Amino acid sequence: MNVLIVFAHPERRSLNGALLDVATAELQAQGHEVKVSDLYAMHWKATVDQADFPDLPADERLKVASASSREFAEGGLTEDVKGEQAKLLWADTVILQFPLWWFTMPAILKGWVDRVYAYGFAYGVGEHSDRRWGDRYGEGTMAGKRAMLVVTAGGWPEHYSARGINGPIDDLLFPINHGILFYPGFTVLPSFVAYQVDRLDEAGFTILSEHIRERMRTLATTAPIPYRKQNDGDYQIPTMELKPKLEKPGAVGFSLHIAGEKTG
Numbered sequence: 001m002n003v004l005i006v007f008a009h010p011e012r013r014s015l016n017g018a019l020l021d022v023a024t025a026e027l028q029a030q031g032h033e034v035k036v037s038d039l040y041a042m043h044w045k046a047t048v049d050q051a052d053f054p055d056l057p058a059d060e061r062l063k064v065a066s067a068s069s070r071e072f073a074e075g076g077l078t079e080d081v082k083g084e085q086a087k088l089l090w091a092d093t094v095i096l097q098f099p100l101w102w103f104t105m106p107a108i109l110k111g112w113v114d115r116v117y118a119y120g121f122a123y124g125v126g127e128h129s130d131r132r133w134g135d136r137y138g139e140g141t142m143a144g145k146r147a148m149l150v151v152t153a154g155g156w157p158e159h160y161s162a163r164g165i166n167g168p169i170d171d172l173l174f175p176i177n178h179g180i181l182f183y184p185g186f187t188v189l190p191s192f193v194a195y196q197v198d199r200l201d202e203a204g205f206t207i208l209s210e211h212i213r214e215r216m217r218t219l220a221t222t223a224p225i226p227y228r229k230q231n232d233g234d235y236q237i238p239t240m241e242l243k244p245k246l247e248k249p250g251a252v253g254f255s256l257h258i259a260g261e262k263t264g
C-alpha cells in the first residue's frame with residue numbers, strides 16, 4: 001500500500017527523526033511505498049493568507065472558505081498545496097508524526113491542515129440541505145483510507161491517564177483524530193504515543209523502535225477507533241446531537257462519539 005507520513009519536527013536528528021527512519025524502513029521492508037512530507041525541510045508556509053489565492057483580486061476582501069472553494073474548483077490553489085493534496089489522494093494510509101507541543105501538534109502541522117484541507121476537498125463535500133449535513137465524519141474525500149498519529153510526549157503516561165493532571169491523552173488528541181482525520185472520511189487507528197521521552201536511553205529507544213515497527217506491520221489490520229458516522233442514524237438532524245439513550249449511562253463529552261456502547 002501507499003503510505004504518506006507528514007513529519008513535523010524541526011530537527012531531523014531528533015528522536016522523532018530516528019523513529020521516522022525506523023517506521024519508514026519497516027514499511028518498505030513490508031513492501032509498501034512511502035512518501036514523507038518533512039514540513040520543516042520543505043519550509044512549509046504555515047499560515048493562510050491572501051497569497052494562498054493568487055487569482056483573488058487584490059481589492060477583494062479575503063473570505064478563506066469561499067476563496068478556498070473557488071480556487072480548489074478551478075485548480076487555482078498554490079502548487080505546494082496541490083502537491084500535498086495529490087499525496088493525500090495517492091495514499092492508502094496517512095500518518096501524522098509530531099512531538100506534543102503545548103498539548104497539541106506544532107503550529108507548522110496545523111498550518112499544513114489549514115492550507116491543504118481546502119473547501120470542496122476536506123470540507124464542504126457532499127449534499128448540504130435541511131436533511132443532510134454533507135459527507136463528513138466517516139464519509140468524504142478520504143473515505144476508505146486509514147490514518148493514525150505518531151506522537152512523542154515529555155509527560156508521563158500517568159499524567160495523561162483518566163485522572164491525570166494533563167487530561168486523558170484520547171481527549172487531548174480527539175480534535176485531531178475526530179476533527180481533522182475522521183471529519184474528511186479517514187478511518188482512524190488508535191494513536192501511537194511515546195511518553196516520558198526526554199531522557200530516553202538506548203534501551204528505551206530499542207523498546208520504542210520495536211513498538212513502532214509492530215504498529216507499522218499491523219497498519220492494515222489494527223481495529224480502528226469506532227467513531228460514530230454522521231450519516232448512519234445516530235445523530236438528530238439538523239442539530240447533529242447524539243440521539244438520546246445511545247450512550248453508556250453517565251457518558252459525556254468526547255466519549256459520546258465512540259460507538260459500541262449502545263444501551264437503548
Ligand code: FAD
Pocket residue numbers: 009013014015016017018098099100101102103104152153154155156197198199200201202205
Ligand atoms: P529529542 O529531544 O530529539 O530526544 C529525546 C531523547 O531521546 C533524548 O534523551 C535523546 O538522547 C534520545 N534519543 C534521540 N534519538 C535517539 C536515538 N536515535 N537513539 C537513542 N536515543 C535517542 N511534553 C508534553 O508532554 N506535553 C506538552 O504539552 C509539551 N509541550 C512542549 C512544548 C514545547 C515548545 C516543547 C519544546 C516541548 C514540549 N513538550 C511537551 C516536550 C516534548 O513533547 C518532547 O520534548 C518531545 O516529544 C521529544 O521529542 P524529540 O523528537 O524532540 O526528542
